[in-house]
Amino acid sequence: MSRNPLSLPQVRGFLKTERKDNxxxxxxxxxxxxxxxxxxxxxxxxxxSNFFVGSVEQPGVQQLLSxxxxxxxxxxxxxxxxxxxxxxxxxxxxxxxxxxxxxxxxPFPAGFRFTCYYYRGAYYKAFWGDxxxxxxxxxxxxxxxxxxxxxxxxxxxxxxxxxxxxxxxxIGLLTWDGLVSFTHYNADGTLGFxxxxxxxxxxxxxxxxxxxxxxxxxxxxxxxGKHDCLSCSKHREGAYKRVTWLNERHMLFAWISLxxxxxxxxxxxxxxxxxxxxxxxx
Amino acid sequence: xxFEPSVTSSADAxxxxxxxxxxxxxxxxxxxxxxxxxxxxxxxxxxxxRIQAELATDLAVRWxxxxxxxxxxxxxxxxxxxxxxxxxxDTLPPDAPVTIEPLRSFPSIRDLVTDVSxxxxxxxKIKPFKPRKPDNADGSWxxxxxxxxxxxxxxxxxxxxxxxxxxxxxxxxHKHDEFVGPRFLMYTAALEMHPLDTEDRLKDLKDNDGIGYxxxxxxxxKVCPEHIGITDNAIIxxxxxxxxxxxxxxxxxxxxxxxxx
Ligand code: SF4
Ligand code: SF4
Ligand code: FES
Ligand code: FES
Numbered sequence: 001m002s003r004n005p006l007s008l009p010q011v012r013g014f015l016k017t018e019r020k021d022n023x024x025x026x027x028x029x030x031x032x033x034x035x036x037x038x039x040x041x042x043x044x045x046x047x048x049s050n051f052f053v054g055s056v057e058q059p060g061v062q063q064l065l066s067x068x069x070x071x072x073x074x075x076x077x078x079x080x081x082x083x084x085x086x087x088x089x090x091x092x093x094x095x096x097x098x099x100x101x102x103x104x105x106x107p108f109p110a111g112f113r114f115t116c117y118y119y120r121g122a123y124y125k126a127f128w129g130d131x132x133x134x135x136x137x138x139x140x141x142x143x144x145x146x147x148x149x150x151x152x153x154x155x156x157x158x159x160x161x162x163x164x165x166x167x168x169x170x171i172g173l174l175t176w177d178g179l180v181s182f183t184h185y186n187a188d189g190t191l192g193f194x195x196x197x198x199x200x201x202x203x204x205x206x207x208x209x210x211x212x213x214x215x216x217x218x219x220x221x222x223x224x225g226k227h228d229c230l231s232c233s234k235h236r237e238g239a240y241k242r243v244t245w246l247n248e249r250h251m252l253f254a255w256i257s258l259x260x261x262x263x264x265x266x267x268x269x270x271x272x273x274x275x276x277x278x279x280x281x282x
Numbered sequence: 283x284x285f286e287p288s289v290t291s292s293a294d295a296x297x298x299x300x301x302x303x304x305x306x307x308x309x310x311x312x313x314x315x316x317x318x319x320x321x322x323x324x325x326x327x328x329x330x331x332r333i334q335a336e337l338a339t340d341l342a343v344r345w346x347x348x349x350x351x352x353x354x355x356x357x358x359x360x361x362x363x364x365x366x367x368x369x370x371x372d373t374l375p376p377d378a379p380v381t382i383e384p385l386r387s388f389p390s391i392r393d394l395v396t397d398v399s400x401x402x403x404x405x406x407k408i409k410p411f412k413p414r415k416p417d418n419a420d421g422s423w424x425x426x427x428x429x430x431x432x433x434x435x436x437x438x439x440x441x442x443x444x445x446x447x448x449x450x451x452x453x454x455x456h457k458h459d460e461f462v463g464p465r466f467l468m469y470t471a472a473l474e475m476h477p478l479d480t481e482d483r484l485k486d487l488k489d490n491d492g493i494g495y496x497x498x499x500x501x502x503x504k505v506c507p508e509h510i511g512i513t514d515n516a517i518i519x520x521x522x523x524x525x526x527x528x529x530x531x532x533x534x535x536x537x538x539x540x541x542x543x
Pocket of ligand 4 (some may be wrong): 345346347348349350352353354355365367368469474510
């Protein structure tokens with residue numbers, strides 16, 4: 001394999017650089033932003049409660065479901081969210097084992113973001129200092145032992161497209177939750193139409209997520225990038241152009257949608273706990 | 283035209299700045315500081331030339347076009363890989379000394395001159411363009427703009443090797459024998475995406491060119507003076523094609539039933 005060996009001394013120690021600008025700001029912001037999201041989402045996922053408002057027992061309140069908990073496969077014991085696909089938690093679930101509907105579904109969106117090309121580049125820098133920023137020295141232990149994504153374990157980042165398929169399904173599910181948030185139960189048990197702040201939050205959420213998901217590099221590859229001939233199909237050319245437009249703004253939508261989805265959970269959680277009231281516009 | 287320092291211009295247009303320039307060769311070296319008058323409109327290369335003319339006549343520096351098109355004057359200015367001829371002095375902090383170093387990812391020849399011949403050796407090992415049979419009776423081909431747009435972006439490259447210099451895989455990890463660097467991943471991408479090309483370089487990309495070593499941290503894209511989307515438009519699309527060919531079980535399965543072209 002050795003093609004063109006060249007020996008050079010390691011020139012700079014960890015975090016050493018001749019740069020004079022504030023290169024540490026961006027990795028620090030990424031560290032803070034992703035770190036905060038990671039801590040909050042883990043905490044929220046382990047709550048197992050306060051993830052919805054507006055069930056039959058709350059007439060007049062718009063039906064909101066936190067995106068961290070959607071889809072609800074089973075309701076936790078003692079909770080009737082009205083969103084559960086298969087009803088109550090089945091008897092075979094061991095009683096000693098903690099249950100939260102979020103833990104069953106969060107691995108998909110989490111894996112999608114973890115393996116996203118944008119996030120990879122960002123957290124390799126901010127969390128692993130590989131490199132912390134351009135021309136900033138790396139920890140000496142990594143040196144020649146660097147494996148990148150060429151070898152185990154990071155070679156598994158190549159699985160990203162499978163998470164994309166799941167993410168597209170989730171866009172559908174969250175769009176449905178957005179539509180459901182236009183409804184509420186009346187006192188007589190029938191469904192009524194309405195719009196609240198929560199409705200707006202849950203409608204914006206899948207829109208932001210779509211802007212992020214449909215700008216994915218894998219999607220760009222699938223719709224046209226893998227072909228040398230784009231002009232061979234008008235649909236291909238058009239789709240490739242559109243995905244490229246979103247792809248150029250992938251970082252922007254990655255952050256907007258990340259904060260959007262966290263805020264949606266916070267909003268629903270605050271309303272469910274009674275701290276906030278979901279204000280009806282219509 | 284005169285090359286005299288323009289001391290005649292107004293006081294705020296001319297100021298004295300300190301230049302920390304790396305002097306040395308393969309066996310080692312150190313920074314030396316030179317004071318020099320800087321006037322409006324000057325670029326870093328002008329200052330280096332003036333220092334060479336007045337203070338350090340043996341200073342080695344490589345340059346050619348002074349227009350950002352030949353790619354010879356690459357250096358690290360205040361720690362950032364840049365073309366000396368395209369870096370205006372008024373974009374640098376005025377009160378701090380200006381640090382100028384040679385490219386650090388390649389062996390030093392002397393002072394600001396680096397031996398970048400490794401790059402030319404790497405380029406020779408990439409499988410050349412292999413066009414399909416001519417489409418037309420007169421031996422010509424038919425191509426559409428939409429198909430060559432992607433490739434044309436890559437052809438703006440001036441081979442300044444700033445991207446090679448900044449890439450941590452070469453710079454910090456010295457994977458020169460396993461990784462070809464962003465410039466040549468992009469060069470390969472230009473050939474691979476070319477609508478007329480029939481050669482297959484995906485196995486080379488994975489095994490010999492080390493595309494997996496790129497961890498998409500995008501420093502190459504940031505320093506490119508031609509603003510080529512190296513990471514997003516060349517490297518990631520090639521990573522995806524490598525996934526199709528070698529990692530994705532479903533596309534591999536499909537290929538088993540599809541006739542080879
Ligand atoms: S994006 Fe890849 S090729 Fe470019 S500098 Fe980073 S590691 Fe190197
Ligand atoms: S890709 Fe850009 S930075 Fe790299 S050699 Fe070409 S012009 Fe220079
Ligand atoms: S590359 Fe970011 S979502 Fe796929
Ligand atoms: S001298 Fe030609 S690019 Fe600077």
